[in-house]
Structures are given as C-alpha cells and as structure tokens.
Amino acid sequence: MNSNRECAEYFRNQKVYDRCFQELWKKWRSYGRVAGKITLKETSEQERRAITGIIGKVFYERKIQFSFAEFEAGLQRTRFAPVDMKQVLEEYFGKKLQTSQTEQKEKEKQKNDFLLTILDDFKKKTGENSVAAKWLETVIARKKYGNQVIIKEYRKDPQQAEHLVKNAGNALLKLEELKDMETDSPLAVFAADVSGNPHYFDRGSPGGMLLIHGICYLKNADSPENAHSWxxxxxxxxIIPDNVSSLVHAYGLHLMTKDGLHPAYEAFCERKEPYVITMENMRGILGTQAEEKVYIVENEMVFTYLLSHLCDQSATVLCTSGQPRSVALLLISMILKGKAEIYYSGDIDPDGIRIADKLWKKFGDGIHIWRMSPQDYEKSCSMEKIGDSGISKLENISHRQLKLTAEAVKIKRLAGYQENILQELLRDIKGEA
Known part of the structure; x- marks a missing residue:
C-alpha cells in the first residue's frame, strides 16, 4: 500500500487525532506548505497523549500548542516514513488540497468563464455591438452595473444565474425596441414578455435589481436610492411600474388636462368631497390649480378630521399617508409651479421629522414646515418613548426649525403626534387667529 495512503488510513481510524488533522488542513490551505503553529484548546488526556506519541513533547495543560513542522518531523520517524504531508492530508480528507489563494483564483476563473460564455452567446445571437453584449462586457471589465448581483446568484445556483443574466440582456434588447416604437409597457407585461413571469422584474428581486443595473448602464446613471427614483x-x-399603489388623498385640488379641468375630479371638488389620486390617474395631467395655501398632512385620521370640520370652507388639503410616494412628489412639483405655497405637517417623531426635512431639501422654501416647532412638539407629546435607534435618526437634520425640534425630541425622548394638535391645525387652515 502507498505509505501516504496507509498513514492517512491509520490516523483516520484513530479519532483522537481528528481535531489535530483539521488544524493541519487549515494551516496548509493558508501557507501551502508545512508552516505555522497548531493550537488545540480544551484537549482531553487521550488527545494530549496521542500528540505526545508523534512529536515526543509532553503536554500538561488542556491548551496545547506545537508547530506543523514538529508534527511532520514526528511522522517521518514512524513506520510510515517517508511521507508527503500534502498527500497524507489529501488521503485523510479524500479531496484535493489547495491553498485558499489558489482556490480563490480558480473560483474567479470559473466565474469569468461563466460570464464570458454568456457574452459569447450574446455576440453570436445579437451581434458584437448589441446593447446586451456591450452591457455584459462592461459588467466583466469594470465590475459594475450588476456584477455583485450576478456573483451572489452564481454562488447560489450557476444555472439560475445564467438564466438571470440572459433575461437581463434580453430585457435591454427589448427596451431598445420600445424606444424605437415610442410606446410604453407596464412592468408586469414587460417581465412576462421577456421571462414568462410577470413578477420577474419586481423591485427587490434578483431580476428586478439586475434590470435596474442594466438601465443604469444605458442611462449612465447611479442606482436609484428610493422608490420614487426607481x-x-x-x-x-x-416602462410603467405599478401606478395604483402610489397614491395620495386630496381635497380641493383641481387637475388640468390639455382639454381643461379634469371632469371627474372637478365633480369631487364641486361636491366638496375628498378623493384619491394614483400615478395612473396622473397620465395626461399637465398641471394643478389650488388655493393660495396648500396644506399637506401625514396622517389619514388627521386628514379626515380636518375635512369634517372645514364646514364647506374653500381649502386645498392633501394626505400623504406617511412617506410621500411618487404621485405626491409629482403633485407637489405641479402645485409649486402653479405659484401656490405648501404647508407640510407630520408627526413630531424621528421618522416624521426626517420626512419633513427631506421634502424641504428637495423642494426648498416653497415647502413651509407647519406646526412642527419645539412649542408644537410640547403640545403634541405622547407618552410613547423613543429608543436609541430612533434618536439616532435625528442626526443631520438641515431645516433650521426642525433642527431645534429634533434637539427637543432628543432631550424628552417622547413621540409627538398630529392627533394631539388637531385644533391648532384646523385653525390655521381656517385662517383663524
């Protein structure tokens, strides 16, 4: 029998050496040779005696340490000598032993070969200068525009990763067709057409993330930071995403089309009733008409209360239901272009203050922060405590008044809610002192 194999078989049958050989394997992977020190903690008396029998050193403590070279020299004094340590380890574990660096290089080569094979396929089917081929060339060369998404999925399942890359490339080719046809396509329809699955390019899915990276390549743009920029x-x-879930509640806001005021929303305005506007409804809307002051609140219950107490008074009021979505941001832009002033009020807690600050940063002084001063905070305070993670959100607030309010919240560490200042909000809208 081969001495290396015989040696490995002997030690494999002596379980007391198992931890020692695990560490020997790790050291070879790190150094690629007999090098380094082996440390075994909480050893048993049997383990210590076994190691002593090989290297000739007596251990008394439960934690023992010896060099790889000492162990290898000990093996060369046994009946198995001469032995090749690398081959002994390979026989012991039943697999090829490579250094971590060599293994990493092989994995990198396999990954590049994987991408180059798909690239070659794109070039053959769609041409060397097709958008799909050029995108994948950039992914490979610059490690950008989806490289991390591809590698993550490749590590999970190379075959699924191949489908992912091909679907993303085919999607970019399809986008070129849409551009030439000058027509829009709903995201679900587009996804089904490319992959057979209407949810394949949903936001946050691997396909959706890779599609966005591909579009960033087309547009030479940065990755979108939020749902609105997405x-x-x-x-x-x-590509038209889901235009129904992005909505805002409104009252007294007139929407303009190329043919004049939108008749459906005019009916709500004439009846002095609130209504819902989605992104789908905004198709064809060119602008807005509003009262000189437009009031925006964050909370649906607050919105309902204010409308029920306006007593048919003329007013324009919107409700964002928390974080303003795309339709709300679009309407705010149109309202400001129409020369109306916007007064925004939200809950006086970390999230509410951040939302207000972001709106002001985006739209400037056309957005007036309304009823969110330190004095309003005192009136709106609840008994709900704010934890450390919430308090940390109050750093880097830019708006001058909101900065002061944020400092007050940091001290008191209690959330303030619009429901506690309903009368003040209502008086402001009514123009009462």
Missing part, C-alpha cells in the same frame, strides 16, 4: 428610472425607458 420609478423615474423605469419611466425613462418607457
């Missing part, structure tokens, strides 16, 4: 990026290539 929506805008898709729309820039004539």
């Amino acid at each position: 929506r805008k990026l898709l729309q820039s290539v004539r």
Whole structure:
C-alpha cells in the first residue's frame, strides 16, 4: 500500500487525532506548505497523549500548542516514513488540497468563464455591438452595473444565474425596441414578455435589481436610492411600474388636462368631497390649480378630521399617508409651479421629522414646515418613548426649525403626534387667529 495512503488510513481510524488533522488542513490551505503553529484548546488526556506519541513533547495543560513542522518531523520517524504531508492530508480528507489563494483564483476563473460564455452567446445571437453584449462586457471589465448581483446568484445556483443574466440582456434588447416604437409597457407585461413571469422584474428581486443595473448602464446613471427614483428610472425607458399603489388623498385640488379641468375630479371638488389620486390617474395631467395655501398632512385620521370640520370652507388639503410616494412628489412639483405655497405637517417623531426635512431639501422654501416647532412638539407629546435607534435618526437634520425640534425630541425622548394638535391645525387652515 502507498505509505501516504496507509498513514492517512491509520490516523483516520484513530479519532483522537481528528481535531489535530483539521488544524493541519487549515494551516496548509493558508501557507501551502508545512508552516505555522497548531493550537488545540480544551484537549482531553487521550488527545494530549496521542500528540505526545508523534512529536515526543509532553503536554500538561488542556491548551496545547506545537508547530506543523514538529508534527511532520514526528511522522517521518514512524513506520510510515517517508511521507508527503500534502498527500497524507489529501488521503485523510479524500479531496484535493489547495491553498485558499489558489482556490480563490480558480473560483474567479470559473466565474469569468461563466460570464464570458454568456457574452459569447450574446455576440453570436445579437451581434458584437448589441446593447446586451456591450452591457455584459462592461459588467466583466469594470465590475459594475450588476456584477455583485450576478456573483451572489452564481454562488447560489450557476444555472439560475445564467438564466438571470440572459433575461437581463434580453430585457435591454427589448427596451431598445420600445424606444424605437415610442410606446410604453407596464412592468408586469414587460417581465412576462421577456421571462414568462410577470413578477420577474419586481423591485427587490434578483431580476428586478439586475434590470435596474442594466438601465443604469444605458442611462449612465447611479442606482436609484428610493422608490420614487426607481420609478423615474423605469419611466425613462418607457416602462410603467405599478401606478395604483402610489397614491395620495386630496381635497380641493383641481387637475388640468390639455382639454381643461379634469371632469371627474372637478365633480369631487364641486361636491366638496375628498378623493384619491394614483400615478395612473396622473397620465395626461399637465398641471394643478389650488388655493393660495396648500396644506399637506401625514396622517389619514388627521386628514379626515380636518375635512369634517372645514364646514364647506374653500381649502386645498392633501394626505400623504406617511412617506410621500411618487404621485405626491409629482403633485407637489405641479402645485409649486402653479405659484401656490405648501404647508407640510407630520408627526413630531424621528421618522416624521426626517420626512419633513427631506421634502424641504428637495423642494426648498416653497415647502413651509407647519406646526412642527419645539412649542408644537410640547403640545403634541405622547407618552410613547423613543429608543436609541430612533434618536439616532435625528442626526443631520438641515431645516433650521426642525433642527431645534429634533434637539427637543432628543432631550424628552417622547413621540409627538398630529392627533394631539388637531385644533391648532384646523385653525390655521381656517385662517383663524
């Protein structure tokens, strides 16, 4: 029998050496040779005696340490000598032993070969200068525009990763067709057409993330930071995302079309009733008409209370239901272009303050922060405590008044809610002192 194999078989049958050989394997992977020190903690008396029998050193403590070279020299004094340590380890574990660096290089080569094979396929089927081929060339060369998404999925399942890359490339080719046809396509329809699955390019899915990276390549753009910029990026290539879930509640806001005021929303305005506007409804809307002051609140219950107490008084009031979505941001832009002033009020807690601050940063002084001063905070305070993670959100607030309010919240660490200042909000809208 081969001495290396015989040696490995002997030690494999002596379980007391198992931890020692595990560490020997790790050291060879790190150094690629007999090098380094082996440390075994909480050893048993049997383990210590076994190691002593090989290297000739007596151990008394439960934690023992010896060099790889000492162990290898000990083996060369046994009946198995001469032995090759690398081959002994390979026989012991039943697999090829490579250094971590060599293994990493092989994995990198396999990954590049994987991408180059798909690239070659794209070039053969769609031409060397097709958008799919050029995108994948950039992914490979610059490690950008989806490289991390591809590698993550490749590690999970190479075959599924191949489908993912091909679907993303085919999607970019399809986008070129849409551009030439000058037509829009709903995201679900587009996804089904490319992959057979209407949810394949949903936001946050591997396909959705890779599609966005591909579009960023087309547009030479940065990755979208939020849902609104994600929506805008898709729309820039004539893909229409879900336009129903992005909505805002409104009262007294007139919507303009090329043919004049929108008749359906005019009916609500004439009846002095609130209504819902989605992104789908905004197709064909060119602008808005509003009262000189437009009031925006964050909370649906607050919105309902204010409308029920306006007593048919003329007013324009919107409700964002928390974080303003795309339709709300679009309407705010149109309202400001119409020269109306906007007064925004939200809950006086970390999330509410951040939302207000972001709106002001985006739209400037056309947005007036309304009823969110330190004095309003005192009136709106609840008994709900704010934890450390919430308090940390109050850093880097830019608006001057909101900065002061944020400092007050940091001290008191209690959330303030619009429901506690309903009368003040109502008096402001009514213009009462």
